[in-house]
Amino acid sequence: xxxxxxxxxxxxxxxxxxxxxxxxxxxxxxxxxxxxxxxxxxxxxxxxxxxxxxxxxxxxxxxxxxxxxxxxxxxxxxxxxxxxxxxxxxxxxxxxxxxxxxxxxxxxxxxxxxxxxxxxxxxxxxxxxxxxxxxxxxxxxxxxxxxxxxxxxxxxxxxxxxxxxxxxxxxxxxxxxxxxxxxxxxxxxxxxxxxxxxxxxxxxxxxxxxxxxxxxxxxxxxxxxxxxxxxxxxxxxxxxxxxxxxxxxxxxxxxxxxxxxxxxxxxxxxxxxxxxxxxxxxxxxxx
Numbered sequence: 001x002x003x004x005x006x007x008x009x010x011x012x013x014x015x016x017x018x019x020x021x022x023x024x025x026x027x028x029x030x031x032x033x034x035x036x037x038x039x040x041x042x043x044x045x046x047x048x049x050x051x052x053x054x055x056x057x058x059x060x061x062x063x064x065x066x067x068x069x070x071x072x073x074x075x076x077x078x079x080x081x082x083x084x085x086x087x088x089x090x091x092x093x094x095x096x097x098x099x100x101x102x103x104x105x106x107x108x109x110x111x112x113x114x115x116x117x118x119x120x121x122x123x124x125x126x127x128x129x130x131x132x133x134x135x136x137x138x139x140x141x142x143x144x145x146x147x148x149x150x151x152x153x154x155x156x157x158x159x160x161x162x163x164x165x166x167x168x169x170x171x172x173x174x175x176x177x178x179x180x181x182x183x184x185x186x187x188x189x190x191x192x193x194x195x196x197x198x199x200x201x202x203x204x205x206x207x208x209x210x211x212x213x214x215x216x217x218x219x220x221x222x223x224x225x226x227x228x229x230x231x232x233x234x235x236x237x238x239x240x241x242x243x244x245x246x247x248x249x250x251x252x253x254x255x256x257x258x259x260x261x262x263x264x265x266x267x268x269x270x271x272x273x274x275x276x277x278x279x280x281x282x283x284x285x286x287x
Contacts, residue, residue: 004053004168005043005044005047005101005125006044006047006051006053006054006125007053007054007056007057007059008057008059009047009049009054009060009099009101010047010049010054010059010060010063010064010065011057011059011060011062011063011064011241012059012062012063012230012232012244012270012272013063013197013199013230013241013244014060014063014064014099015063015064015067015266015270016228016230016244016246016266017102017197017244017246018083018102019080019083019266020228020248020255020259020262021102021105021106021162021164021195022080022082022083022086022105022109023082023083023255023258023259023262024162024195024248024251024255025037025082025105025106025109025110025162026082027252027254027255028161028193028252029109029110029111029114033158033159033160034111034113034114034115034158034160035110035114035158035161035162036114036115036116036117036156036157036158036160036161036162037106037110037114037115037116037161037162037163037164038116038119038153038154038156038161038162038163038164039103039106039116039117039118039119039164039166040119040146040147040150040163040165041120041146041165041166041167041168042101042103042118042119042120042129042141043101043102043103043120043125043129043166044101044120044124044125044128044129045101045103045104045128045129045133045141046098046099046101046104046128046132047098047099047100047101048097048098049065049096049097049098049099050097060099062270062271063270064087064096065096066269066270066271067080067266067269067270068087068096070269070270072265072269073265075261075265076261076262076265076266076269079258079261080262082108082109083105085108086100086105086108086109087099087100089108090104102164102166103116103129103132103133103139103141104132106164107133107136107138107139112138114138115138115139115140115156115158116133116136116138116139116140117139117140117142117153118133118139118140118141118142119141119142119143119144119145119146119149119153120141120142120143120144120146121143121144121145121146123143126141126143129141130143146165146167147167147177147181150163150165150181150185151181151184151185154185154188154189154192155188155189155192159191160191161192162192162193162194162195163185163189163192163194164195164197165178165181165182165194165195165196165197166196166197169199174205175198175205175206175208175209178196178198178209179209179212179213182194182196182213182216182247182249183216186218186223186249190223191250192250193248193249193250193252194247194248194250195247195248196246196248196249197244197245197246198244198245198246199241199244199245200229200242200243200244200245201240201241201242202242206229206245209247210247210283213225213247213283214283214284218249218284222284222285223249223250223284223285224249224251224282224284224285224286225247225248225249225282225283225284225285226247226248226251226255226256226280226281226282226283227246227247227248227279227280227281227282227283228246228248228263228279228280229243229244229245229246229277229278229279229280230243230245230263230266230267230272230278231243231277231278232270232272247283253287256280256287259280260280263280264278266278
């Protein structure tokens with residue numbers, strides 16, 4: 001699988017990933033001490049929804065396009081406000097034309113004392129990322145392989161923070177690599193929050209990742225590990241995504257309750273009632 005951000009920006013998987021990312025950043029910002037965000041596969045940082053790449057798939061229309069115009073209950077709108085405000089900031093004219101990637105969503109919720117390291121190796125995306133972050137003194141764009149960055153930038157000098165791992169899944173062994181890389185990073189920075197995104201095209205890779213994490217060094221250190229998944233198609237359909245998931249290590253303690261409200265409401269708002277499950281469960285360290 002080749003999951004290039006520009007073709008899929010703003011799709012259902014992005015909505016899930018970025019809504020959860022925003023909630024975690026809100027919780028990090030509740031304490032005065034500075035935190036750091038390390039985005040290992042950051043992409044370009046900002047995407048034109050009218051571009052050739054976005055138009056080729058049209059996936060954003062069923063994701064942020066649908067959520068942008070949805071009638072949301074007050075409770076859900078409040079929980080999604082940090083995410084939707086970041087999207088609105090990328091579209092000051094009020095028309096949905098651009099989609100902010102994870103670096104810009106992170107910056108929208110960071111304070112002056114917080115810092116972002118955004119990593120991207122692909123030359124065109126790396127150049128765009130550097131341009132999109134150039135004016136913000138809190139951010140640094142680095143043209144580096146994301147897996148190398150995970151080893152190089154963990155731990156940061158701040159004791160608090162978040163690592164987002166969102167690889168393109170070009171290699172069939174990516175799921176196995178994820179588990180090893182996550183365990184290695186967590187050994188170096190046990191207090192960090194880790195957010196790992198993965199696609200669901202079948203159950204083999206996601207279920208194997210979950211099984212490895214349950215018995216891995218991460219869980220042996222008694223860290224809390226949560227799995228969040230949203231499915232919207234049959235896993236036998238290999239022509240496209242059937243769903244997307246997140247692994248969260250050390251999630252904020254109130255996040256599980258929030259996800260219990262966000263996930264079913266997102267399914268309804270995105271018109272996914274006939275799809276598969278929306279769930280948040282514990283792989284290790286359940287309260």
